[in-house]
Amino acid sequence: MNRRELLKGAAVLWASRRILQAQQGLTDRLRVLEVGRANVLTLSTEEGLVLVDSGGPESGEQVPNVHVLFNTHYHLDQTGNNERYAVAGAKIIAHERTRQWMATDHWVPAEDRYEKARPKAALPTETFLTTGSLNAGGEQIEYGYLLLAHTSGDIYVHFKSSNVLAVGDVASPLRDPALDYFTGAWIGGRVDAMDLVLKLSNEQTRIVPAYGPVMTRAEFKAERDMMEEVRARLFTQVREGKGPKGMLQEGLLNGLSRRWEDPYKFLYDAAKGLWAHHDKLDPNVV
Numbered sequence: 001m002n003r004r005e006l007l008k009g010a011a012v013l014w015a016s017r018r019i020l021q022a023q024q025g026l027t028d029r030l031r032v033l034e035v036g037r038a039n040v041l042t043l044s045t046e047e048g049l050v051l052v053d054s055g056g057p058e059s060g061e062q063v064p065n066v067h068v069l070f071n072t073h074y075h076l077d078q079t080g081n082n083e084r085y086a087v088a089g090a091k092i093i094a095h096e097r098t099r100q101w102m103a104t105d106h107w108v109p110a111e112d113r114y115e116k117a118r119p120k121a122a123l124p125t126e127t128f129l130t131t132g133s134l135n136a137g138g139e140q141i142e143y144g145y146l147l148l149a150h151t152s153g154d155i156y157v158h159f160k161s162s163n164v165l166a167v168g169d170v171a172s173p174l175r176d177p178a179l180d181y182f183t184g185a186w187i188g189g190r191v192d193a194m195d196l197v198l199k200l201s202n203e204q205t206r207i208v209p210a211y212g213p214v215m216t217r218a219e220f221k222a223e224r225d226m227m228e229e230v231r232a233r234l235f236t237q238v239r240e241g242k243g244p245k246g247m248l249q250e251g252l253l254n255g256l257s258r259r260w261e262d263p264y265k266f267l268y269d270a271a272k273g274l275w276a277h278h279d280k281l282d283p284n285v286v
Contacts, residue, residue, distance in 0.1 A: 030164055036080055038210055038211060040054065040055045043159065045067065047137060048066060050068045051063065051070065057081065058080070069090045069091070070155070072094075072157070074102045077210070078168060079122065086125065093124060096127040102122065128143075129145065132144070141157060148189030149185060149192075153183075170193050170209075171215060172211070173213060173219065177266065185273055186277050198217070201217045207219075244267035244270075248267055
């Protein structure tokens, strides 16, 4: 397929899907699609498309001619179409812990059920532990680990030439920030990961979350600062021996820059994750 055919096919696809209005025109080659409710970042190159995340499995249609696919973490909304693209020849890149969670039956505490391992064809074909890079159609792409931020295998994908950073669920402009404490994620890890994203970015960087509108660096920093305030409050409440119900009654989430859809669930997950890192607290833990 030549470049003209590729761009024509992509144009037909984009016209047939609902593209988030706030996300059009990142560059002439970078677009954000909403696939199965989740964001999928696409880069057009002569070799094929580079995707960040594959969208939810209920999305139906398949993006054509995918050359490389990144998974920002293991959740089904970000990996739901992996098998389709792998069968068609796409290379799938993810953190090694993402592959491990996808390859293993595991318990999902919030839903009181087991999640079956994904089919072998859906698993990442190439994994890494710290950082990596590649060049796709003249776009320099660097990717790296965001330690224990949302899951145990979160990554960023940095399109350096275009100054665009995809960070999956490490940014959460619409939904409550989620912490998969049973995989090792915790609120301190989330703040540290957000600090790393800020170091990689500048005032012109566009930051693409797993859900919702593309963010400016200033918007992302505001979310990071809010999460740091929550972290500090949580540390204080845990030192006083309070659990999530007590924290909610004490108004731990009051006066912040966002409203919470399920504040108890967030505080429960945050508290569970924090106790796994009790050594980070001051020594006067009750």
